Amino acid sequence: MPPKAKVTKADILQAAADIVRLDGVEQLNARAVAQKLGVSTQPIFSNYACMDELLCDVISYGEKLYYNSYMQPAMLGDKYPKYKASGMSYIEFAKREKELFKLLYMRDRTKEKPPADWGDFSGIIDIVQKNVGIDRDRAEFFHLEMWTFVHGIAVMMATSYLELDMDTVSGMISDVYQGLVWKFAGKDITKEVLR
Numbered sequence: 729m730p731p732k733a734k735v736t737k738a739d740i741l742q743a744a745a746d747i748v749r750l751d752g753v754e755q756l757n758a759r760a761v762a763q764k765l766g767v768s769t770q771p772i773f774s775n776y777a778c779m780d781e782l783l784c785d786v787i788s789y790g791e792k793l794y795y796n797s798y799m800q801p802a803m804l805g806d807k808y809p810k811y812k813a814s815g816m817s818y819i820e821f822a823k824r825e826k827e828l829f830k831l832l833y834m835r836d837r838t839k840e841k842p843p844a845d846w847g848d849f850s851g852i853i854d855i856v857q858k859n860v861g862i863d864r865d866r867a868e869f870f871h872l873e874m875w876t877f878v879h880g881i882a883v884m885m886a887t888s889y890l891e892l893d894m895d896t897v898s899g900m901i902s903d904v905y906q907g908l909v910w911k912f913a914g915k916d917i918t919k920e921v922l923r
Contacts, residue, residue: 787832
């Protein structure tokens with residue numbers, strides 16, 4: 729009888745990620761991972777001290793998947809301007825990877841430290857600053873307002889509350905972006921809108 733194939737840490741991570749992608753993080757436990765791999769739970773705890781450690785790796789897996797399969801190709805492509813591409817890729821990820829999106833961007837973060845700065849968003853802020861012609865602080869606030877809108881659409885897609893085709897989403901993002909440019913570039917349209 730041939731020896732059983734050794735279960736690697738990569739195998740365990742892939743099984744855990746598949747469980748989350750298909751069934752949600754609530755279904756992630758050692759027994760489910762072991763069952764998916766066709767082994768006992770022993771290899772899981774030989775590679776991971778606890779399930780929280782495995783969950784951290786699943787979060788990293790999801791972040792890499794989003795960046796490598798959604799954001800980076802969109803930002804390098806020419807379908808949308810770069811700033812719009814960042815929002816469109818985020819929404820596309822929420823639409824296609826609902827459960828991973830929920831884990832990455834809809835989990836309770838009360839015990840996590842908030843980011844000290846804009847970190848990975850610095851390149852995005854640079855784009856806003858250049859395109860809109862505003863200072864750094866205003867560009868950060870512009871992005872916060874825009875990203876709040878984008879995140880709202882993504883959450884509605886991830887929870888199946890709303891299903892929109894991506895052309896409609898693109899138009900909505902353009903409308904909000906143009907309104908924010910108008911606001912931040914100095915033209916106050918409040919009186920016109922309220923008439």
